[in-house]
Amino acid sequence: MATAPVPGPVPGSLRAWLLSPAPASRRQARFGRWFRAWLGFRRNPLAMSGLAIVALLVLMAVFAPLIADQQSATLQVLQDRLQPASWQHPFGTDELGRDIFARVVFGSRITLTIVVMVGVIVVPVGLAIGLPAGYFGGVVDTVLMRITDIFLAFPRLVLALAFAAALGPGIENAVIAIALTAWPPYARLARAETLTSRRAEFIQAAELQGASHLRIIATQIVPLCLPSVIIRLTLDMAGIILTAAGLGFLGLGAQPPAPEWGAMVSSGRQVLLDQWWVATIPGLAIFIVSLGFNLLGDGLRDASDARS
Template sequence: MVELARRIFSSPLTVLGLFIVLVIVISAAFAPLIATHSPTEVDLLSKLEAPSAEHYFGTDEVGRDIFSRIIYGTRISLRIGLLVVLIAFPIGTILGAIAGYAGGRIDQVIMRITDVFLSFPGIILAMSIAAALGPSIENVMLALAATWWPWYTRIVRSSVLSIKHSEFIEASRALGANPFRILFKEVIPNSIAPATIQASLDLGFVILSAAGLSFIGLGAQPPSPEWGAMLSNSREILREAWWAATFPGLAILLTVLGFNLLGDGLNDILDPKQR
């Protein structure tokens, strides 16, 4: 643990990523204490006010406080990112482990299905699924999870192929362990490290993709303080109220940057080839 902490703090970019992620998590956890106004309260007398001591990031077209909406928006974005990864990661991991360990026709069937999903651009497939299900945050999460699991399947399958004939697995077979026990007790725990690192990187990209779907009207609906929806609503007032689009855009940028820096740092720390 001490060595892990030393390696983390020896990389300035990893520390920066960790700091950004911690700020985002704290903002989400303590949103009611940090926000200065209600995220959905309309005040037409204060509409399109520039950033000030009263409204740190200004107000939008109906007088809602943008700072408070961004703070509450961290909850929505983190929930989307975490739930999509938590749905896609185990599905992809189990399928990839089964394909790599079983081989033969099982491997071919699983990987051909995976290839079908990977043959479409992920965001286009997610748009199609979200449009078919209807605009909502829940449907966006399902659409993104349906397009994200194939990546984990490929990563885990490659890891399993490299260890399936290792001595500790052969020893388990010799001791009479059944295939399911070997798969879940030996194979998966020793092959998910690369997929785990990828998952930390994917959190930022999932949030970015969800914001994109909300931007075109397939995700969060008004008056939800979701960052992509806030950007979409600010298009018509961009010239007279630059702050309405700037601050939600910066929130998305910093969130994606934070998770990317942290994921890259974890890759350098946990990948034995980088040591």
């Protein structure tokens, strides 16, 4: 039995414009490459699950006041302490009578804030260290990479704990402590990407045209490094979240009464055997969000792999 042919893109449609084998402009080629990457990403169900989890985290953080009552996340009602799940409190209450559901919802804002702020810091720092090291080489490469190796020699969590203890508790200091320990992999990745393209013909053509080193790095090499760096950042989000939760667990992150997930797990460990939901619910939130970022990062890596 003859099978029906698979319908292709309708001529003149946006899909046909994006999938054109002969793009008429650089913009069309760029958008076409992104669209093909999206088609490959969409065929990965695990990656789509990770995207859904991350999107849910963002929506929950943005619309937190519409999902839960902020007052019930911080208001202490001692007569309602350690209540199990009910219609009034879907996830139960903690040792101070605060609604765990509301605290998990508003805690997503703290988690997302830490993730975004760390990403904003580590990517420029990693590029600022790795790009000159790979481009200039020699003494510059040796000095910058030895500094990077010093930071890589210490376990990330231990070094973050040391910085956080020195800076003092607080969400701002926790972000700085995590960022100071998270930038070395991005520097090494940027250096590797720069070494790959340093002797490329288009770099030599830009040099012959009189372009400065700074201009070549900013306009030619940085766009080549950013996709790999962004994928690495997405994969590292889970580690950033776990490190932030570890600092909160030890009292070095966001301070009470802020609903930080790590601090919630710490406060619930005292009643874990009898009132398991106090520590388990925020622990599950940390696990699900970390899993979502890992799945999303794996999907982005597979979609950007030219061999796949």
